[in-house]
Amino acid sequence: MAEKHILHLLSPLKHASPFDVHMALDAGYDAVLPYNNVTLDDITPLVQDAIFSRPPKAGVRTGIFFAGKDALVALDMMEIAKKAMVPPFKVSLFADPAGSFTTAAAMVARAEKLLKSAHGQELSGQRVVVFGATGVVGFASGVIAALNGAAVTLVGHDGVERVAKAAAEISRRFNVSVDAADGSTEARKAALVADAEIVFCAGRAGVQILSAVQIATAQALLVAADVNAVPPSGIEGLDAMADGVPLGAGQARGLGALAIGQTKYQTEFGLFRRMIEAEKPVAFDFRDAFALARELAG
DSSP states (O other), X not given: OOOOOEEEEEOXXXXXXXXXXXXXXXXXXXXXXXXXXXXXXXXXXXXXXHHHTSOGGGGGGEEEEEOSSOHHHHHHHHHHHHHHOBTTBXXXXXXXXXXXHHHHHHHHHHHHHHHHHHHOOOSTTOEEEEESTTSHHHHHHHHHHHHTTOEEEEEETTOSHHHHHHHHHHHXXXXXXXXXXXXXXXXXXXXXXXXXXXXXXXXXXXXXXXXXXXHHTOTTOOEEEEOOOSSXXXXXXXXXXXXXXXXXXXXXXXXXXXXXXXXXXXXXHHHHHHHXXXXXXXXXXXXXXXXXHHHHHO
């Protein structure tokens, strides 16, 4: 009898995410086992317990998922897990803290598709402004866009200090440059939007970040995307199901949270399926999520 497909879900938080548990089970895992309050020091012993409990040929049927709400902690956990492997004893890995990597990948991929279909332009070289940039989705979307050639600015709602630290960390880890800006007043936000060709809103649920006036007066704006599905939307007047609808009086087109969410769901589900169907252990992070989201967006 073949070994069961088992996923170990490691989270530094008090609770595991029900969303990720449901996604993994619906994708085909036989069992999903959550571990809470996990620290970086816990990763090596947990991984080695998992790899040595099954023969090497069954390693591909074991997966480890890195959850939580901190992109960098999840990536650090994944790197420690890779180093904890003792070939031929290896298992599959997937980092997607708070669903941020797959959500960010879906937002950037859908924006890229809309940019091409509505404006005949590529992502590379576009001026991208990210609101909610200190959160996991905003951070990840900024990294993805920058790695694909966009000129990215991370915006801090409470000043520039925290986003400047995030920008420095992106440069250190990913060898790509992003800018940081102060978005603590309506006037500063309006100026940033006016200079952008793409806007990503990834703020807290139920918080409006940009007004309809700020969008309408941004003459250079081509695409505005929002991942907040809880009313009010992050962009005033943008419906959650919007998929390329005109915004304001200019050339801007809008992407709503539920339109993006369709691709996000398919991306996370799809990566879980790839883990289950793989013939040898795999490791997925935001780069793999974006590659799949691009395929799905078409």
